[in-house]
Amino acid sequence: AQTVTQSQPEMSVQEAETVTLSCTYDTSESDYYLFWYKQPPSRQMILVIRQEAYKQQNATENRFSVNFQKAAKSFSLKISDSQLGDAAMYFCAYEAGNQFYFGTGTSLTVIP
Amino acid sequence: DTEVTQTPKHLVMGMTNKKSLKCEQHMGHRAMYWYKQKAKKPPELMFVYSYEKLSINESVPSRFSPECPNSSLLNLHLHALQPEDSALYLCASSQETGLAGTQYFGPGTRLTVT
Numbered sequence: 608a609q610t611v612t613q614s615q616p617e618m619s620v621q622e623a624e625t626v627t628l629s630c631t632y633d634t635s636e637s638d639y640y641l642f643w644y645k646q647p648p649s650r651q652m653i654l655v656i657r658q659e660a661y662k663q664q665n666a667t668e669n670r671f672s673v674n675f676q677k678a679a680k681s682f683s684l685k686i687s688d689s690q691l692g693d694a695a696m697y698f699c700a701y702e703a704g705n706q707f708y709f710g711t712g713t714s715l716t717v718i719p
Numbered sequence: 720d721t722e723v724t725q726t727p728k729h730l731v732m733g734m735t736n737k738k739s740l741k742c743e744q745h746m747g748h749r750a751m752y753w754y755k756q757k758a759k760k761p762p763e764l765m766f767v768y769s770y771e772k773l774s775i776n777e778s779v780p781s782r783f784s785p786e787c788p789n790s791s792l793l794n795l796h797l798h799a800l801q802p803e804d805s806a807l808y809l810c811a812s813s814q815e816t817g818l819a820g821t822q823y824f825g826p827g828t829r830l831t832v833t
Contacts, residue, residue, distance in 0.1 A: 652824040709761035
């Protein structure tokens with residue numbers, strides 16, 4: 608069965624510093640997508656970054672980058688130069704076939 | 720336009736009421752989803768529509784009844800709900816199901832059942 612695990616329920620980071628959120632997943636598929644979604648308090652869930660499993664190169668979107676280790680089934684999110692607006696719940700997610708699985712989430716606090 | 724809209728934003732209903740949630744997208748996506756999200760928890764998939772046909776029903780109680788009138792619209796009809804059904808109901812859409820990638824989420828309807 609596919610599962611997505613986020614082992615850090617809460618994280619905090621000083622403004623302008625770097626933080627890494629962890630995610631591991633379990634799958635027997637060879638082709639799949641991985642995502643990080645951000646959900647600020649009482650606001651809409653938005654896509655931060657996505658990674659296709661067949662691509663070896665790690666995805667990057669401005670201050671957000673991932674470390675995708677396919678063999679280890681690990682997909683961490685690095686946020687550089689953290690800003691107050693980065694404070695949110697971050698969900699790691701996995702998609703293959705018709706199934707879409709979310710991790711339990713990491714609540715990120717940004718300290719001014 | 721990468722927007723998914725949901726109405727109403729908030730809904731309070733009694734256990735004997737009948738109400739409907741509405742979701743709309745104009746991105747030409749052929750897959751649409753309903754999720755239920757409790758506070759500080761991940762969204763739980765309820766239903767998936769692919770090309771306007773119900774493709775996944777995650778053992779959701781019959782008091783929740785989805786409907787996809789056309790490729791842009793998705794409804795969730797509610798009847799005889801329980802207080803534990805109070806949650807944020809999220810709609811999402813994607814190009815297609817199955818390795819189609821990104822789901823775009825609406826802002827949600829916050830439902831309170833009294």
